[in-house]
Each structure stands twice: as C-alpha cells, then as structure tokens.
Amino acid sequence: xxxxSKDLKQELxxxxxxxxxxxxxxxxxxxxxxxxxxxxxxxxxxxxxxxPKSLKDVVELIKWAGQKRCPIIPRGxxxxxxxxxxxxxxxxxxxxxxxxxxxxxxxxNKMVFCRPGITYAKLNQALELHGLYLPPDPSxxxxxxxxxxxxxxxxxxRSLKHGPLNNYIMGLExxxxxxxxxxxxxxxxxxxxxVSGINLNSLFLGxxxxxxxxxxxxxxVARKPRAKAAVVMIFDTAETAQAAxxxxxxxxVVPAAMEFVYCAPxxxxxxxxxxxxxxxxxxxxxxxxxxxxxxxxVAWEYARLQEVxxxxxxxxxxxxxxxxxxxxxEINDNIEGFSASIRDGAKRIAASEDVCxxxxxxxxxxxxxxxxxxxxxxGIVNFGHWAKGHIHSGLLVKVEDEKEVEAAFRTADEIHRxxxxxxxxxxxxxxxxxxxxxxxxxxxxxxxxxxxxxxxALDPYQILNPGKILPxxxxxxxx
Amino acid sequence: xxxxxxxxxxxxxIDKCNRCGFCRSVCPSMAELGWxxxxxxxxxxxxxxxxxxxxxxxxxxxxxxxxxxLCRNCMAVCPVGGKIDQVIIAFRHLAAQExxxxxxxxxxxxxxxxxxxxxxxxxPVAAVLEHIxxxxxxxxxxxxxxxxxxxxxxxxxxxxxxxxxxxxKPDKPIKKVxxxxxxxINYMGVNVGRAVLSVLARNGVEVVIPQTQTCCGVPYFAxxxxxKAVTLVRQNIDVLEAADVDAIIYACGSCGTGLKEWGQHPExxxxxxxxxxxxxxxxxEIGEFLIxxxxxxxxxxxxxxxxxxxxxxxxxxxxxxxxxxxxxLLNMMGNAEYIEMPEANICCxxxxxxxxxxxxxxxxxxxxKIEKITSVNPQVVTSGCPGxxxxxxxxxxxxxxxxxTSHYIELINNAYDCxxx
Numbered sequence: 001x002x003x004x005s006k007d008l009k010q011e012l013x014x015x016x017x018x019x020x021x022x023x024x025x026x027x028x029x030x031x032x033x034x035x036x037x038x039x040x041x042x043x044x045x046x047x048x049x050x051x052p053k054s055l056k057d058v059v060e061l062i063k064w065a066g067q068k069r070c071p072i073i074p075r076g077x078x079x080x081x082x083x084x085x086x087x088x089x090x091x092x093x094x095x096x097x098x099x100x101x102x103x104x105x106x107x108x109n110k111m112v113f114c115r116p117g118i119t120y121a122k123l124n125q126a127l128e129l130h131g132l133y134l135p136p137d138p139s140x141x142x143x144x145x146x147x148x149x150x151x152x153x154x155x156x157x158r159s160l161k162h163g164p165l166n167n168y169i170m171g172l173e174x175x176x177x178x179x180x181x182x183x184x185x186x187x188x189x190x191x192x193x194x195v196s197g198i199n200l201n202s203l204f205l206g207x208x209x210x211x212x213x214x215x216x217x218x219x220x221v222a223r224k225p226r227a228k229a230a231v232v233m234i235f236d237t238a239e240t241a242q243a244a245x246x247x248x249x250x251x252x253v254v255p256a257a258m259e260f261v262y263c264a265p266x267x268x269x270x271x272x273x274x275x276x277x278x279x280x281x282x283x284x285x286x287x288x289x290x291x292x293x294x295x296x297x298v299a300w301e302y303a304r305l306q307e308v309x310x311x312x313x314x315x316x317x318x319x320x321x322x323x324x325x326x327x328x329x330e331i332n333d334n335i336e337g338f339s340a341s342i343r344d345g346a347k348r349i350a351a352s353e354d355v356c357x358x359x360x361x362x363x364x365x366x367x368x369x370x371x372x373x374x375x376x377x378x379g380i381v382n383f384g385h386w387a388k389g390h391i392h393s394g395l396l397v398k399v400e401d402e403k404e405v406e407a408a409f410r411t412a413d414e415i416h417r418x419x420x421x422x423x424x425x426x427x428x429x430x431x432x433x434x435x436x437x438x439x440x441x442x443x444x445x446x447x448x449x450x451x452x453x454x455x456x457a458l459d460p461y462q463i464l465n466p467g468k469i470l471p472x473x474x475x476x477x478x479x
Numbered sequence: 480x481x482x483x484x485x486x487x488x489x490x491x492x493i494d495k496c497n498r499c500g501f502c503r504s505v506c507p508s509m510a511e512l513g514w515x516x517x518x519x520x521x522x523x524x525x526x527x528x529x530x531x532x533x534x535x536x537x538x539x540x541x542x543x544x545x546x547x548x549l550c551r552n553c554m555a556v557c558p559v560g561g562k563i564d565q566v567i568i569a570f571r572h573l574a575a576q577e578x579x580x581x582x583x584x585x586x587x588x589x590x591x592x593x594x595x596x597x598x599x600x601x602x603p604v605a606a607v608l609e610h611i612x613x614x615x616x617x618x619x620x621x622x623x624x625x626x627x628x629x630x631x632x633x634x635x636x637x638x639x640x641x642x643x644x645x646x647x648k649p650d651k652p653i654k655k656v657x658x659x660x661x662x663x664i665n666y667m668g669v670n671v672g673r674a675v676l677s678v679l680a681r682n683g684v685e686v687v688i689p690q691t692q693t694c695c696g697v698p699y700f701a702x703x704x705x706x707k708a709v710t711l712v713r714q715n716i717d718v719l720e721a722a723d724v725d726a727i728i729y730a731c732g733s734c735g736t737g738l739k740e741w742g743q744h745p746e747x748x749x750x751x752x753x754x755x756x757x758x759x760x761x762x763x764e765i766g767e768f769l770i771x772x773x774x775x776x777x778x779x780x781x782x783x784x785x786x787x788x789x790x791x792x793x794x795x796x797x798x799x800x801x802x803x804x805x806x807x808l809l810n811m812m813g814n815a816e817y818i819e820m821p822e823a824n825i826c827c828x829x830x831x832x833x834x835x836x837x838x839x840x841x842x843x844x845x846x847x848k849i850e851k852i853t854s855v856n857p858q859v860v861t862s863g864c865p866g867x868x869x870x871x872x873x874x875x876x877x878x879x880x881x882x883x884t885s886h887y888i889e890l891i892n893n894a895y896d897c898x899x900x
Contacts, residue, residue, distance in 0.1 A: 022514070026539050030515035030524060035498050051513060078515070079500040097503075098513035119504050125822075142556065143500045348497070399494070 003069040003091075008048055012092075015060045020051045031093045034078040034085050037349035037395075038435050041405060046073065046087035051095045055173070055181065058094070058215055063179035065092065066461040073465050074209040076116065076148030079140040081350035082433025084152070084208050088467045094213065096147050102126050103216075111170065111190060112219045116147020132221045135162035138429070150214050152431045153206030157257040160387055161292070162222070164429070166205045170194070173216030174204055177459030182212065190218045203454070208431050209465040211458045225292035228256075229302035229320035232328045233287045233313035234268055234280045238363030241285040244312035245387055248289060251304045255387060257290040261336045262366050262382035268315075270338035271331045278331065280314045287386055288332040290325070336383050343379040346396040351435070352412030355419040356390045356428035365422060369393060372414045376407040390428045437471040481576055486530035488745070489569045492562050493527040496520065502553035502563070507826035507844045508546045516543045519553035519563050526570040541574045546837060548830030548844075549701050550793035551736070565743070568700050575703030584702050584832055591662050591694045592707055599639050602666045606635035618884035619670060620872040630838065631873035636669025643669070644688055647676050652685035656768070657722040659715075661734035662694050668731075668865040674892035675730045675765050681895055682773055686728070689718045695737035698831050700744070709746050716741065716754050726772060727758065730765045730888055732864030733831060736798030738762050764795060764863060765888050766804035778891060779898035780813025787815050788857040789887065790848070790871065791824040792864030805863050805887045812894050818855045825851065827862075829870035841870070842877075849874040852882065861887035 005011050009023045022028065025045070032043035052058045065072045071091025078085045087093055100117035107130040114123060120141040124133050137156035138144055144154070150172065155164035170192070171185025184200035204211055235241035245258060261267070263283045271278035271286075291301040302320050309316035319325050340348045357365045366382055369391065373380035379396030393415060397408045416426050416439050426432070426439045440448050452470055456462075466472060502519035503509055515521040522544055528534040544567060553563050580588075590598055613621035613632065620631040640660050656679065664672040679686050692715055699708035715738075719727055729735045739762055741747065742755035769775045787809055796802045802824075810817045828834060828844030848871065852860050860875075860882055862868055872884040 024539060026525065026534055026537065026543075027514065027516050029528060029534065030518075030521040033498055033524070035500060040498070049514075077500050077503055078498075095514065121504060140499065140501070143502075143504045347494070350497075 003071075005068060005070070011064065012048055012050060015064055016050055016052070016057055020053065020057070021048065023048045031075070031078075031087070031095070034083060035081045035350060036083045036433070036435060037351045037408065038083050039086055040349075040399075044086045044088050046093040047090050048092045049095055050092055051098050053099050055175070055215055058175045058213055059179050059181060061092075061094070062175050062177065062213065062463070065463045066178060069461055070463060071466050072213070072463050074147070074151065074213050076145030076151075077119065077140075077143045079144045079148065080152065080431060080433060081353055082427065082431045083435045084431050084433035084465070084468055086434060088434055089472070091463075091466075097145055099215075100145070105130065107132060110192070110220050110222065112221055114146055114217055114219070116145060116150070116214055116217065118146050120144055120146060120149060127221055128224070131224055133224050134168060134219060134221050135159070136165045136168065146217055146219070147214050150205055150217050151207065151209050152429070155429045157259050157385060158290070160258055160385065161254055161256040166202060168219050168221065169201045169205060169217065170220050171218040172201055172204050172214055174212035174214055176212045177461055177464050185218060192220055206431065208433065208468050210455055210468050210470065211464065213464070225294075227295045227298040227320070228290060228292045228322070228325055229298050229305070229318065230288060230290040230325045230328045231305045231309050231316055231318035232271070232278065232331050233289070233309050233316040234271070234278055234283045235285045235287065235312070236280070236282060236314050237284050238262075238366055240312055241287055241386070242359070242363060244308055245287065245289075247308045247312065248305060249387075251308065253291060253301045253304050255289050256292040257288070258385070258387040259288050259332060260383060260386035261286045261332065261339055262370065263335060264339035264342045264381070267335050267338045270334035274327060274331050275317050278315045278317060283314060286332065286335045288328055336381060339383075340381040340394055340396060343396045343398075345398050346379055347399050348381065348394040349397050349399070349408060351395050351408055352415040353392045353394065354390075354427045354430040355393075355415060355424055356388065357419060357422050357424035359387075359389045361422055361424070362386075362389045362391075365418070365424070366391065368418055369415055372418065373411050376411045376414070378404060378407050378411060380411070388428070389424075432469040434467055437467065437469060440469065440471060482530060482532070482573055485569045485573055489526070489530070489566050492566050493523055495559050496523050496561055497559060498524075499558060501556045501558060505552040505556050507548060507550060507552070507828060508840055510847070511840050511843045512546065517546055519547070522547055523561070523563060523566050526566050529570065530573070536574065536577055538578075541578060544570050544574070546840065548793075548826065548828070548833045550826045550830060551797040552793055552826065555797045562743075568703070568705070571701070571703030572705045573703070575705075580702050580704060581836060584836065587832070587835075588698055588702060588704060588707070592699070592711060595693065598666060599642055602635050603638045606637040609635055616872060616876070618868060618872045619668060620869060620876070620884075622876060628877060631869065631876050633663070633667035633869055636667055639665045640669050640672040641665050641688055641690060641692070644676060645690060646688065647680045647686045649680045649683050649685065651683070653683040654725045654772075655685040655687070656726040656728050657719060657724045658686050658688050659692060659695070659719065659727055659729045659734060659738060659762075660688060661729065661731040663865045664731055668886070671730055671865055671886040671889055674886065674889045675728065677892050678765070678769070678888060678895065679728070682769070682775065684773070687722060687724065689722050692718050695734040696741070697733050697737035701831060705746055709744070712741050712744065712747050712755075713751055716747075716751055716758060719758055720754055725761070726768060727762045728765055728768055729762065730863070730886065731866065732764075732792030732795030732799065732862075733866055735762070735764050735801075736794040739799055764799055764801045764804070766808050766863060767799075767801050770804040770807055775808070776811070778808060778811040779894045781815050781890070781894050782897040784814045784816060785859055786818055786857045787859045787861060787890065788818050788820045788852060788855055789823060790820070790827060790852070790860060790862040790867060792862050792867045793824075793826050795863045796824055801863065805861070808891060809861065809887055812891065815890075818857055820851045820855045820857075822851050827867045827870050827874075829866045831866060834870055842874075845870055845874040849878055849880075853878070853880060857882060859883045859885055859890065861885050861890055863887060
C-alpha cells in the first residue's frame with residue numbers, strides 16, 4: 001500500500017507512550033512470523049509495532065492510520081498457521097497480547113467480559129475458581145488469546161459437542177476502520193438469548209481483523225462437566241472407523257470429542273508401550289472418543305462406547321478415570337507423533353492443514369491426500385476431527401532443500417484444490433489468513449464480492465489487515 | 480570464528496522451533512515485558528538471526544537475551560522438546576566474547592572460581608561483621624537495619640560447610656553418599672547443609688563432603704563464561720567420580736539442574752560427557768533420595784501445628800523433575816498442615832544473577848509469586864532451593880508479611896530435633 005510517514009515513531013508517540021511503541025528493526029523482526037510455514041520462508045517485517053492498552057489507544061491509532069492509509073494488523077499470540085498476523089503490505093502490528101485483563105466475571109450469570117490479550121488458559125484458570133470454563137478448546141489454548149480466538153472463531157476437539165466460539169459470544173466491542181466504536185449484542189447489557197437485529201457478533205467472528213479491531217469480548221461460559229470417559233480405538237480401514245463412529249451416535253452417544261490419526265505403517269507401536277494389545281500392524285485409523293457430562297450419563301455413554309469398540313475396532317482401550325483418560329490422549333498424540341516421524345531429517349510444517357469435507361468423502365479424501373504428498377515426494381501426517389470430516393495435514397519436509405519446499409507448497413495447493421473440487425472447505429478452524437486467500441474466489445464466487453462490500457463499508461480506508469481473507473487483487477478490482 | 484562455530488552447534492536446535500508460541504504463556508519475563516522479543520520463541524529467533532549474521536550483535540539484542548532467567552519453563556511445554564537453554568547459552572557465549580561480561584557479574588563469579596580460598600576466609604569474618612548493619616531474619620536472610628524495605632540479602636553462615644565437615648558416619652551405614660554442597664549452601668545456607676547431613680545420618684546414611692568440589696558451573700554457563708564453566712564442571716566430575724559413593728546428593732534446585740545437565744554440554748569434551756552421563760544416574764535431590772531411594776514412609780511430627788506450603792523451584796521441578804517428593808515428605812510430618820498454593824510452579828523471579836542484574840523485572844515476577852503464597856496464608860513457605868527462598872523472603876519482607884521462609888529439609892530436621900528433645 002502506498003503510504004508514508006516522515007517520522008513514524010514520532011507520530012506514534014503523539015498517540016501512545018514511549019513504552020508502547022517500537023520501530024527498531026530487531027524488535028520488528030520478531031513480528032515477521034507466525035506459526036505458518038509460509039512465514040518461515042517469507043518473513044514480513046512491519047514498519048512499527050505498538051502495544052495498545054486501552055480503547056482510547058486503539059481508537060486514536062485507527063483514526064491516525066485512516067488519515068495516513070497505513071495498514072494496521074491486529075495480533076494476539078501469533079499462534080495462527082495462515083499468516084493472518086503478518087504485515088504483508090507493511091504497516092503497523094498491534095500487539096494486543098498485553099491488554100489482557102478479565103474485567104468482570106459474573107458466575108451467576110455465567111458471563112465474562114475480558115480484553116483481547118488474555119489467553120484461553122488464563123481465562124479458564126480464573127473461571128475454574130467458580131466451577132466454570134469456556135468449552136471450545138483450541139490445541140493452542142495455553143498460548144492463544146481470546147481476541148485471536150474471536151477473530152478466528154476458533155473451536156478445537158471438544159467443539160464437536162459444545163460448538164465453536166460463536167456459541168459463546170454475547171457481544172463484542174470493536175473499533176471499525178474509521179475509529180468508530182461499535183458494541184454488538186446490545187448496548188445496554190448482555191443476555192443469554194438474543195435475536196434482536198442482524199447478528200453482528202457473527203459478522204466479526206472469524207473476520208480475522210479485516211472488519212474491525214476486537215477490543216472487548218463478552219462471553220457466556222459453562223459449568224465444568226462432572227465426569228468424563230474415553231476410548232481409543234484402532235481400525236483396519238477408514239471405512240470401519242466411519243461405520244463405528246456412526247454407530248456410536250446411532251446408539252445415542254453425543255461425543256464431546258472424536259479425534260483421529262491416519263496411521264503410518266506400524267504407527268500403533270507407539271501405543272504398545274501403554275497397552276501392548278493396541279499394536280495393530282496394518283491399522284489405517286486410530287480414533288479417540290471422549291464423552292462428558294454427569295456421572296450417570298457418562299457411565300451410560302461409556303458403556304455404549306465400549307460396546308461399539310468391541311464390535312468394530314481391531315483393538316481398543318477405555319477409561320473413566322482422569323489419569324487413564326489423560327493416558328489415552330497421550331496414546332493418540334504418540335501415534336500422531338510416530339506417524340510424523342517417519343521421514344528422517346524432515347520437519348513437520350503447517351501449510352495445507354485445515355480442510356474439511358463431507359463425512360461420506362472422508363476415507364477417500366484422506367487416501368488421496370496421502371497420495372498427493374507421495375507424488376510430490378514428501379511425507380505427510382493426517383489427523384484431526386473425525387466426526388466433522390475435518391483434516392489437519394502436517395507436511396513432513398526437509399526444509400533445507402529448496403525443491404522440497406517447492407514440493408510442499410505444491411502439495412498444499414493440490415490438497416486445497418482437491419478439497420474444493422470435492423465441495424469441501426479450505427479451512428475449518430485455522431482461518432484463511434494470507435495463505436488461503438487465493439482460494440476464496442473459487443470457494444465463494446459472488447460471496448467474495450459481498451465480503452468485499454462489507455469490508456468497504458466498515459473499513460473505508462482499507463487499512464485493516466489488508467490481504468487477509470480477501471486477496472489483494474480482488475480489492476484492487478473492486479476499487 | 481566463534482560465531483560460526485556456535486551457529487553450527489545450535490542451528491539444528493533453532494531450526495527445530497516451529498514457532499507454535501506455546502512457550503509464550505509460561506515465560507516469566509515475557510509476562511512482565513510483553514513483547515515478542517521477550518518471549519522464548521522471539522529469543523530463539525533472535526539468536527538465529529544474530530548467529531547467522533542477519534542482524535548485528537547490538538546492545539539491544541543482548542539486553543533481550545539477558546532478560547531470560549533460564550528457568551526452563553518454556554522447555555517444559557515445548558512440543559518439539561526444544562533445548563532453548565542451550566540456544567541462550569550459545570548466544571551469551573558469543574556476547575561475552577565479543578562484548579564482555581558485566582563487571583559486577585565477573586567480579587562475583589571470579590571470586591567463586593579463582594578465589595575460593597579467599598571466600599573461605601572472608602565468609603566467617605563477614606558472618607560476624609554483617610550483623611552490625613543487618614538483622615538476621617528467621618529464614619536466614621539479612622535485612623538492612625536502617626531501611627528494612629531494602630533488598631533482603633543472604634546472611635553468611637560462618638565457616639564454610641565444606642571446611643566444617645568432611646564426613647558423617649553413623650553406625651552400620653546402609654548407604655554411602657557424597658553431598659554436593661553448592662556455593663550458596665556452603666557460604667550462606669550452612670543451616671540447610673547441616674539439615675541435609677543430619678537427616679541423612681538419622682536415616683543411617685554415611686555422608687562424605689568431597690573437599691575439592693567447586694561451583695557447579697550454572698552461573699558461568701548462564702553468563703556466557705563457558706570456558707570457565709568447563710573447567711569447573713570437569714573438576715567436579717573428577718572429584719565426584721573419585722568419591723566412589725552410592726549416590727550424590729544435592730539440596731539446591733539450580734545446582735541440581737546443573738549437575739544433571741553436565742552431560743548435555745558438548746563443550747566439556749566427549750570423555751567428560753561420558754563420565755557425566757554415568758554420574759547422572761547417581762545424582763539425587765535430597766527429597767528425591769529420601770523418598771525414592773531410602774523409601775522413607777515416616778517422619779517425626781513438627782513441635783506444633785503449622786500451616787506449610789511449598790514452592791516449586793523452576794530448576795528443581797522442570798530441570799530435575801522433582802515435584803512430588805518434597806510434598807510427600809512435608810505431608811508425612813504430624814502437625815504439618817500442608818496447603819498447596821495456587822500455581823505453585825510459577826517462577827519466583829530469582830534466576831540466580833538475573834535478580835542482581837535485573838532486579839526490577841525480577842521483583843515484578845516475584846510479586847506474582849508472593850500473591851500466590853499469601854493467598855493460602857501459610858505460616859511457613861518452603862522450597863527446595865535456597866536461592867528461591869532468599870527471593871521469596873525479600874518479597875515477603877516488601878509486603879510486610881511475617882510468613883517464614885525455609886528449605887523444606889530444615890523443617891524436617893527441625894521435626895527430628897524436637898522429637899529427640
């Protein structure tokens with residue numbers, strides 16, 4: 001973007017305190033990456049980083065940026081894998097991670113108001129004192145921020161039963177691209193049910209900072225389940241695994257989580273150190289299914305899970321004790337880890353890691369993804385959320401080798417294109433960011449045009465996180 | 480050139496980082512400073528940039544890397560098992576070579592390595608003179624009489640422990656161990672050392688104190704004075720190997736991490752790495768030894784009902800993996816009402832010399848710890864690290880609390896003493 005400032009630091013210091021601004025290249029370089037492989041290969045330096053600590057800070061900054069046409073990139077903990085927090089067109093990164101107060105917990109109303117920088121783990125720590133928790137549990141929960149979760153509409157394994165973050169958002173405080181502050185979900189207060197007006201919460205959830213900067217989040221939270229149980233099941237084929245998962249639901253179980261690993265040959269060896277009988281040499285799929293609720297309901301669901309496991313799985317193990325459940329998750333992680341360690345000297349990278357397909361297509365798509373990686377000469381580990389048809393692919397790449405890096409990007413592209421061809425989604429929880437923006441037109445057609453129009457209405461100066469979700473060229477076309 | 484050598488040494492460790500950011504949430508200095516450059520992920524990235532020559536070795540970068548306490552909490556949560564400490568040490572090695580080590584640090588460290596005999600002479604004198612300007616606290620700290628809010632310093636313990644005791648031999652000993660004393664216990668925390676000896680002897684263990692043992696090397700590695708650290712580590716390995724004992728016991732979390740990690744420093748040479756790895760199997764923290772090796776299941780009661788809590792020293796918990804044993808011991812004593820504080824494993828901010836060079840940050844980190852301690856209102860807060868105890872003592876003094884700080888082994892020894900009386 002074309003914008004300039006004669007003395008950027010000085011201008012920023014007229015808005016913020018000296019300890020809230022950096023323009024030193026060393027500091028900036030630490031904001032040139034997120035968790036994406038893309039950023040490891042192509043770092044993007046912002047021109048400044050700022051750490052706002054109040055609504056006033058953000059409003060004044062956005063107003064200034066609007067005048068200057070300066071890109072503003074909001075950032076939480078940069079745990080994203082899609083380049084959503086990269087300054088691909090320069091500009092200023094807003095590091096919101098230090099603005100992390102929980103301003104109110106109302107246990108009786110099951111309601112929380114927090115600032116964007118609080119991490120998922122810290123929020124839950126505070127809620128735990130009241131027997132409460134926020135159910136959507138992204139795997140990066142220890143590090144990721146609630147602001148980032150809202151901007152991505154994050155979910156996680158247990159969103160199978162409990163839903164993604166949008167089920168828990170009662171309202172947002174957002175600073176639009178003009179500097180105007182918008183409070184969604186009702187200005188005078190928040191309630192647990194509300195259909196008043198167009199749901200603006202949904203508009204901003206998953207908008208990845210292109211429509212506004214989320215500065216405050218009202219959440220409803222839940223009582224912690226009293227009991228849990230889980231089973232790990234090993235299946236010879238993906239089809240058997242699918243028949244089993246359908247049977248689990250048919251018998252009345254509502255699983256909280258149902259995760260899978262597409263096993264590399266011999267991968268179940270990794271489970272044998274826990275329970276020898278879990279070693280099934282030619283297994284294709286491992287599934288962990290967890291149920292939660294009260295003691296009685298969990299006992300009933302656990303019994304059904306065991307019945308199905310006995311009937312369908314080649315091997316299985318279950319537990320209703322917290323230590324045992326923890327061990328089952330460890331088994332799942334170890335099988336995934338084993339499957340990811342099959343190529344010596346290769347690093348596991350995030351590139352095309354978040355696709356979703358119809359359940360009936362899952363077995364075949366998984367095999368096709370395996371074969372795409374093979375054809376491109378790299379390794380792959382597939383795992384994810386079985387009962388949603390949601391696949392995370394870790395590409396196993398020798399990153400020192402340029403040809404392998406090219407092959408990795410090619411593989412990622414082919415996987416995305418395969419999924420689009422199969423009527424799937426290129427991303428189911430990690431977001432579009434920069435790396436998946438090129439697929440948006442194919443995925444949404446005129447829907448993308450409407451997204452552009454919404455963006456133009458809320459961010460008329462085109463300063464908010466340019467190039468994310470909406471490809472830069474799309475915006476140029478609409479100009 | 481050193482830069483290239485160091486880059487070769489740690490490049491693989493740096494490249495292993497997939498930048499997931501999990502380390503951000505557990506880093507004590509990041510919690511205070513907030514910027515990405517103050518997170519373990521940021522620091523690993525910066526070290527890579529400097530060692531590869533992409534960014535220059537400036538004071539600003541050095542300052543960011545110096546803000547790391549080497550607490551190792553990031554390593555405990557790193558999904559790829561990143562050896563972040565080795566990356567930081569490599570950088571500090573380069574910084575020490577190219578820009579030098581801060582004079583205050585160098586003076587202190589040189590005393591402990593080159594002038595140990597002088598330390599042995601000064602310690603008993605200082606122990607007497609220190610009482611003029613300072614008042615001793617119940618936990619062995621020194622509070623300045625004219626300004627009680629000034630930083631609590633360590634109180635010298637008189638003659639150094641190594642000079643006081645060479646061997647303790649009970650009748651028919653069931654095991655023979657060597658006590659690795661460590662500098663703090665040797666000069667300042669002498670009572671902690673005496674408690675270790677006494678508890679071991681009371682449980683039928685013969686203890687020798689190898690007389691030529693020296694500093695474990697941790698503060699030298701942490702300051703980038705790697706050559707000096709190598710000399711010290713080698714000396715200790717030789718001494719402890721020659722002791723020919725069933726086990727080596729330590730009672731300082733930081734020393735313990737140092738001892739157990741000697742074998743991970745290729746700088747000491749393959750022969751010593753081999754020796755260190757063999758020794759490692761024999762090294763136990765005092766509580767770990769009492770529970771896991773002696774299988775102690777009973778302890779005498781404390782003289783009166785006492786509410787006790789326990790702080791996990793980062794080095795002891797993350798570095799050496801000792802968390803349960805001290806708690807088991809505390810719970811074993813009658814009259815000890817054990818209360819677990821929330822987030823017992825968060826850092827106290829000490830970080831050895833970090834608290835000297837970065838007292839402000841270190842104090843802020845400590846304030847969080849003090850909040851956790853006072854939230855359970857104990858009478859005694861214990862830990863397995865005299866360094867942590869000193870810093871906790873300082874924090875409690877700052878808020879005017881009368882909670883007593885103690886190494887947990889002193890409390891156990893106290894129970895034995897009172898029962899005998």
